[in-house]
Amino acid sequence: MAHLQFDFTGQSVLVTGAGRGVGEEIARLFHAAGARVGVSDVDAGAAQAVATSLDPGARSCMPLALDVRRKEDFERARDQLVAAWGRVDIVINNAGYAKRTPVQDISVAEFDDIVAINMRSVFLSCQVFSEHMKANGYGRIVNVTSLAGQNGGTVASAHYAAAKAGATMLSKYFAQQLAGTGVTVNAISPGPISTAKGRLSDEQIARIEKLVPIGRFGEASEIAAAVALLASDQGGFFVGATLDLNGGLFMR
Numbered sequence: 001m002a003h004l005q006f007d008f009t010g011q012s013v014l015v016t017g018a019g020r021g022v023g024e025e026i027a028r029l030f031h032a033a034g035a036r037v038g039v040s041d042v043d044a045g046a047a048q049a050v051a052t053s054l055d056p057g058a059r060s061c062m063p064l065a066l067d068v069r070r071k072e073d074f075e076r077a078r079d080q081l082v083a084a085w086g087r088v089d090i091v092i093n094n095a096g097y098a099k100r101t102p103v104q105d106i107s108v109a110e111f112d113d114i115v116a117i118n119m120r121s122v123f124l125s126c127q128v129f130s131e132h133m134k135a136n137g138y139g140r141i142v143n144v145t146s147l148a149g150q151n152g153g154t155v156a157s158a159h160y161a162a163a164k165a166g167a168t169m170l171s172k173y174f175a176q177q178l179a180g181t182g183v184t185v186n187a188i189s190p191g192p193i194s195t196a197k198g199r200l201s202d203e204q205i206a207r208i209e210k211l212v213p214i215g216r217f218g219e220a221s222e223i224a225a226a227v228a229l230l231a232s233d234q235g236g237f238f239v240g241a242t243l244d245l246n247g248g249l250f251m252r
């Protein structure tokens, strides 16, 4: 599917979890729209592969090993991007991990890890990049949350759903703190995306397609387009918003 026409020429973007799936698509959209892109993932090899496929010369793309559970990884990524390109204009907190564990089987360690990946990551990233962006007088942060954080989702577990709800709240909290500084923080809340199909049984896929009023999963390119809108100059009036993209599964 062709990308919508956005122009991010001259802007510097960091995408987390960009080694595959939605994050990869987001990185591809920003790169196609003229941005320099920090392609980061906990899987350094996957980040490298995406960055190389976008720009074998590595001038407009930088692969970064970034585990979103670690504040020092965000700080290092910020420093590397600033050293290469002068500043970071846009951060997309896309990395996430859904483990489908029955509620009584969730251990304390697993609960904490899922919260660290899906919620604490948003806190750490906003903490690190809001200061940098505030100093620049401009910035866009977009957090990828989930329908699971609004109504429990279709196949999500308790820890994942709760963490995504927290990520939505953090988007509002930082948006409020930063309002008027030139920095905006917003979120998107997708329902089932086709990138999840590989992790679902045929039965689950059919059940979800039946549940969604428009009868299908969302495409990664549709998610990326919503992210780009919130990250664009024209998106400046979105402050603490959460865009729902769920094919009609949940309306508010």
Ligand SMILES: NC(=O)c1ccc[n+]([C@@H]2O[C@H](COP(=O)([O-])OP(=O)(O)OC[C@H]3O[C@@H](n4cnc5c(N)ncnc54)[C@H](O)[C@@H]3O)[C@@H](O)[C@H]2O)c1
Residues within 6 Å of the ligand: 016, 017, 018, 019, 020, 021, 022, 023, 040, 041, 042, 043, 046, 066, 067, 068, 069, 094, 095, 096, 097, 098, 117, 144, 145, 146, 147, 189, 190, 191, 192, 193, 194, 195, 196
């Ligand atoms: N797929 C869906 O149906 C769906 C629905 C709603 C929301 N979401 C959210 O959208 C985002 C992208 O989903 P996706 O389907 O592309 O997922 P995916 O599993 O295909 O890709 C996630 C990427 O994040 C990376 N990652 C995992 N843990 C990480 C960590 N600790 N630090 C850095 N990177 C890490 C993985 O290596 C992978 O490259 C996630 O936040 C997910 O929770 C997905």
